Each structure stands twice: as structure tokens, then as C-alpha cells.
Amino acid sequence: MALAIINSIASWILKKRIHQIELFLKYPHEVQEELLLSLLRTAENTVQGRKYDYPSIRSYVSFAERVPVSTYEDLEPMIEQTRKGEQNVFWPTQIKWFAKSSGTTNAKSKFIPVSYEALEDCHYKAGKDLLCLYLNNNEDSQLFTGKSLRLGGSKQLYEDNNTFFGDLSxxxxxxxxxxxxxxxxxxxxxxxxxxxxxKIPAIIKETMTENVTSFAGVPSWMLVLLNKILEETGKCDLTEIWPNVEVYFHGGVSFEPYRQQYKKILPKADFKYYEIYNASEGFFAIQDINGSDELLLMLDYGIFYEFIPMDTFGTPDQKVIRLADVELNKNYAIVITTNAGLWRYMIGDTVRFTSINPYRIKITGRTKHHINVFGEELMVENTDKALAKACAIHNCEIKDYTVAPVFMEGREKGAHEWIVEFVTPPASAEAFRQSLDEALQEVNSDYEAKRYNNMTLNPLVLNVARPGLFYDWLKAEDKLGGQHKIPRLSNERNYLEQLKKMQANSLSADLA
Structure with missing residues (x-):
């Protein structure tokens, strides 16, 4: 009875937020414009504010003309000043937390500033909104009669010059x-x-006796944990352990390659999956409809959004547009201005809009994680979809993958080279390769054009990874844990060659 009362009270409190969400749904451009001006007024007397004369900026147009678009490398000197204890550099309130992130491309760590406002008005507000939207869509939810099994990063917080850094989680x-x-x-x-x-056995020990009603974490690592729990208990599926589990809140990587594996271990007809889009730099979007694969862009978290059309990205014709000017079904790089002092910062992600009333998006990949060596403009969204199609045809399941170009040499044509680790392998790797190549042509017309009669691109090359290869690669790179991701696509061959070398060394050791 007590738990039921707690559940009812928590649901009522959280659902009160719906009215505020409806405000930015109705007036998205006004909310964003007001937010930008508020950020500028707040930071007028910072080093950054004085440099670009924030007090005189009264519109988006003057902001865009005066403040340059920046990368982490551009902001790093100011971030390093703040890490050493200097304040009021790019944000007026104290910055004492830094989310350490190497992303998926750079070995060098990034230290993303996290302000008190970013914690309260972005990350924690988003956590409440996620629950609010879920509960609003599922009136009979018993979420708060139990607990959420969360799987965060595996790094501790480290003190440095009276500032702290670690995984965002x-x-x-x-x-x-x-x-x-x-x-x-x-x-x-x-x-x-x-x-x-x-950490894994410690989590298992603590959670086994709890009434878990939800999961939260990155799909790839959560799957490792949940399969380990099934292995330890000898149970067939997770409902035998936690009969009241009702939803999985996931983000960080695409869910598509893992969907069928989750359905096997969670065979519950009414089980829900809710996707989120967050990063060290902020919390951006939440799935707001049951069963949807679109995410509602949250416009009142202290983040002002701009976008760079990917067809001009990195070229002399590159242009930056605001939310009011985006178009449906085009790929955009995201530029953010935040309440932690990131000004016109490119986070490296790409999205496309599936709706503009309200603004809903799908994550399509990374600006550095696409392949466009031959003009094919291959995005992670394409490869995930193609893999799902090929797996459905051949009744197999994948664990991880990465793709790189095979560069043209002399008269030899180019290609894409894949290395895929399977959970359940196909009966024929060659048949799977052909299906994957055909599926890629179906989902990407540019790839199809380059593959026509092998005009520019030869058929893709498929390497089947040994079990545990990607895990061992992450371990060797000191990247085991809930927030680290496999680089899916690259215009270079670095990751692919490292994995192939590790696989070859394993084979040599086995033969010896």
C-alpha cells in the first residue's frame, strides 16, 4: 500500500511538468530566442562576454555575426584555465566539474565543463522529464513501486586543482x-x-534482491550486464528475476543492432523501450511517444540550438542556421550554446528532423563518423538499418561492428571493409555479405549509385570477428565501461587495422 501511494504521488508531481513542455511545443522559436538572450545577459561580464561585447548583442543575427562557431580545440585554452581554478572565463557561476570524454575518435581526453545550472536545469530536469513523459503515456505504470537498475560509466571522480573530473555519469x-x-x-x-x-559482480549482488521496474544505460554495455545476470542465475529471461520490470531507458548508441537480442531476454508483450539523447555537453532529446523511433527536441534546458547542413559541412560554403530554418529529412551537424559556457560549440553529432511541428529528430551519426571517401555519404543510421535487414534475412545477431574504406590504388576500385562480431552468426558469411551490400544500396542511394555495375565501388569486404574481439580492443584501450562506444564508421583505416591485427595475433597464438 505504501509503495502504491508513493507511486501515485511521484507520478502526480512529475506529470505537472507537462504544461511547461506544452509551452515550448507551442512557441518553440520564441522560447529559443528568449533563452539565447538570457544566456548572453548572464555571461555579459565573463572574459568571453567582454571579448565579444555580449551587452550589445540583442538578436540572433548579431550573435551569429560576432561569435564564431567553435570546436573543442578552439575552447581548450579557456577550459584549461578554468580547470586550474580560474573562474568567470566563459560562465559566471563556479565551474568545478568537468565531464571527461574521449568520445569515440580521439585518444586525447576532452574535459567538458559542467555548471550547477547544467546539472539542475538540464541533466536532472531531463531525468524528471523522461519520467514525466513516460508516465503521461502510461497511466497504469507502477514504476515507483520498485527501483531503476542504472548502469553508468566506470570511472571515479578525480580531484585536480580544486576541480573535479570524471565520466558524466x-x-x-x-x-x-x-x-x-x-x-x-x-x-x-x-x-x-x-x-x-x-563492478559487474558487485552490481549483480546488489540488484538481484531488488524489485527492479526499469533499466537505464547504454544498450551494448547493458546487454553485457543482463546476459551475465542470466548466466549467473541460470534463468531463461529477465522477467523470471524481475517480474515487474516495465521499461528500458536507453541512449548512447543506436538501439537497432541490439533490438532482437533484448526481445529474447525480455519476452514481455507490453514491455516499453524509451530512447534518450544526452551527452557530456547536455541533454538534448527524449522519446515522447510509446513505440516511436523519433525524439522530441527539448527546448528549455538552457541550450540554444543551431545546425549546419551536412551537404556544406567543412566546405567554404558551410552555413549555420537556427531551428526555425531547418528542413525535414536533411542531415545536420548540431551546434549548441549552453548554460555551462559552451558558445556555438560543435558537439560532433548529426541528426535529421522527422517533424517540425513539434521538432522531432533522429540521430544519424557523427560528423567524424561517416564515410564519404567516394561521395557515398554513408551515415551510421544507414549501416545500422542495413545490418538489421541482413540479420533479419539470415536469422543472426550482431554484437559490434566497424567499417572503413578500402582506398583506390592505381586502377583498383575502392570498397568498404567491415569487421563484424556476431552473437549468433549466419549460416553463410558470404550470403550475409551479399545481403548486407544489397541492404546498404536500398537505404543509401549515393552508395547504390557508386555500386552500380561496380562503377566506383566494388562489393563490400566482410571480416567475421572472433568472439570478444571488440571487448578486448576496448580493454586494451582502457575503455571498458558504460559510456565508451565502438567507432562505427571512419574515413580512415586506423581502428579497422588495429582490430584486424589483434585478430591475426589471436589466430597466431592459437596455432602456436
């Missing part, structure tokens, strides 16, 4: 409101453990 957990900690499992102590391979 570690920062969030360390500063988590009491209500969120009360409704989550495992404990903060276990969640913040730094050693991934010791």
Missing part, C-alpha cells in the same frame, strides 16, 4: 538528488567503482 551520480538515489540501484558506491570487471 559519475558526476551526475555524485551530485544526485535524494529522490533519484532512493529510486535507483545499485548504490552510489558500486555505481562509482572504477574497475569494470569487478
Amino acid at each position: 559519475a558526476i551526475l551520480i555524485d551530485n544526485m538528488p535524494i529522490w533519484a538515489e532512493f529510486s535507483s540501484t545499485p548504490s552510489n558506491k558500486v555505481s562509482l567503482m572504477s574497475e569494470w570487471e569487478a
Whole structure:
């Protein structure tokens, strides 16, 4: 009875936010314009504000003319100043937390500033909104009669010059409101453990006896944990362990390659999947409809959005547009201005709009994670869809993959080379390769044109990875844990060659 009352009260409190969400749905451009001016007024007396004379900026047009679009490398000197304790550089309130992120492309770590406002008005507000939207769509939910099994990053917070850095998830957990900690499992102590391979059994030990009603985490790593739990318990599926589990909140990587595997271990007809889009730089979008694959862009989290059409990205003709000027079904690189002092910052992600009333998006990839060596403009969204089609045809499941170009040499044509690790392999790798190549042509007309009669591109090359190859590669790179991701696509061959070398070395060791 007590849990039911708690569930009802929590649901009522969270659903009150719906009216504020409806405001930005009705007036998206006004909300964004007002937010931009508020950010400018707040930062007028910072080093950044004085440099670009923020007090005199009164419109988006003057802001766009005066403040340059920036990358992490552009902002790094100011971020380093702040990491050493200097304040009021790019944001007026104290910046003492930095989300450490190497992304999926750079070995060099990035330290993304996290302000108090970003924690409260973006990340934690988004966490409440996620629950609000879910509960609004599912009136009979019993979410708060149990706990959420969360799987965050595996790095601790490290103090440096009176500032702190670590995985964003570690920062969030360390500063988590009491209500969120009360409704989550495992404990903060276990969640913040730094050693991934010791963390897994600790999570299992703490969560097995809990009434888990939801999961939250990156699909690839969550799948590792959930399969380990099934292995430890000898159960066939997760409902035998947690009969009341009702939803999985996921983000970080595309869910499509893992969907069928989750359906096998969660064979519950009314089980829900809710996608989120967050990063070290902020929380951007939330699935707001049951069963949808579109995400509602959240416009009142202290983040002002701009977009660069990918057909001009990185060229002399590159242009930056605001939300009011986006078009449906075009790929855009995201540029953000935030309440943690990131000004016109390119986060490296690409999206396309599936709706403009309201603004809903799909994540299509990364600006650095696409292949366009031959004019094929291949995005992660394309490869995920093609893999799902090929897997459905051949009744197989994948664990991870990466793709790189085979460069033209002399008269030899180019191609794409894949390395795929299967959970359940196809009966014929060659038949799978052909289906994958055909599926890619179906989902990407530019790839299809380059493949026509092998005019520019030869058929793709497929390498089948040994079991555990990607896990071992991440371990060797010190990237085991809930927030690290496999680089899916690259215009270079670095990752592919590292994986092929590791696979060859394993084969040599086995033969020896």
C-alpha cells in the first residue's frame, strides 16, 4: 500500500511538468530566442562576454555575426584555465566539474565543463522529464513501486586543482538528488567503482534482491550486464528475476543492432523501450511517444540550438542556421550554446528532423563518423538499418561492428571493409555479405549509385570477428565501461587495422 501511494504521488508531481513542455511545443522559436538572450545577459561580464561585447548583442543575427562557431580545440585554452581554478572565463557561476570524454575518435581526453545550472536545469530536469513523459503515456505504470537498475560509466571522480573530473555519469551520480538515489540501484558506491570487471559482480549482488521496474544505460554495455545476470542465475529471461520490470531507458548508441537480442531476454508483450539523447555537453532529446523511433527536441534546458547542413559541412560554403530554418529529412551537424559556457560549440553529432511541428529528430551519426571517401555519404543510421535487414534475412545477431574504406590504388576500385562480431552468426558469411551490400544500396542511394555495375565501388569486404574481439580492443584501450562506444564508421583505416591485427595475433597464438 505504501509503495502504491508513493507511486501515485511521484507520478502526480512529475506529470505537472507537462504544461511547461506544452509551452515550448507551442512557441518553440520564441522560447529559443528568449533563452539565447538570457544566456548572453548572464555571461555579459565573463572574459568571453567582454571579448565579444555580449551587452550589445540583442538578436540572433548579431550573435551569429560576432561569435564564431567553435570546436573543442578552439575552447581548450579557456577550459584549461578554468580547470586550474580560474573562474568567470566563459560562465559566471563556479565551474568545478568537468565531464571527461574521449568520445569515440580521439585518444586525447576532452574535459567538458559542467555548471550547477547544467546539472539542475538540464541533466536532472531531463531525468524528471523522461519520467514525466513516460508516465503521461502510461497511466497504469507502477514504476515507483520498485527501483531503476542504472548502469553508468566506470570511472571515479578525480580531484585536480580544486576541480573535479570524471565520466558524466559519475558526476551526475555524485551530485544526485535524494529522490533519484532512493529510486535507483545499485548504490552510489558500486555505481562509482572504477574497475569494470569487478563492478559487474558487485552490481549483480546488489540488484538481484531488488524489485527492479526499469533499466537505464547504454544498450551494448547493458546487454553485457543482463546476459551475465542470466548466466549467473541460470534463468531463461529477465522477467523470471524481475517480474515487474516495465521499461528500458536507453541512449548512447543506436538501439537497432541490439533490438532482437533484448526481445529474447525480455519476452514481455507490453514491455516499453524509451530512447534518450544526452551527452557530456547536455541533454538534448527524449522519446515522447510509446513505440516511436523519433525524439522530441527539448527546448528549455538552457541550450540554444543551431545546425549546419551536412551537404556544406567543412566546405567554404558551410552555413549555420537556427531551428526555425531547418528542413525535414536533411542531415545536420548540431551546434549548441549552453548554460555551462559552451558558445556555438560543435558537439560532433548529426541528426535529421522527422517533424517540425513539434521538432522531432533522429540521430544519424557523427560528423567524424561517416564515410564519404567516394561521395557515398554513408551515415551510421544507414549501416545500422542495413545490418538489421541482413540479420533479419539470415536469422543472426550482431554484437559490434566497424567499417572503413578500402582506398583506390592505381586502377583498383575502392570498397568498404567491415569487421563484424556476431552473437549468433549466419549460416553463410558470404550470403550475409551479399545481403548486407544489397541492404546498404536500398537505404543509401549515393552508395547504390557508386555500386552500380561496380562503377566506383566494388562489393563490400566482410571480416567475421572472433568472439570478444571488440571487448578486448576496448580493454586494451582502457575503455571498458558504460559510456565508451565502438567507432562505427571512419574515413580512415586506423581502428579497422588495429582490430584486424589483434585478430591475426589471436589466430597466431592459437596455432602456436
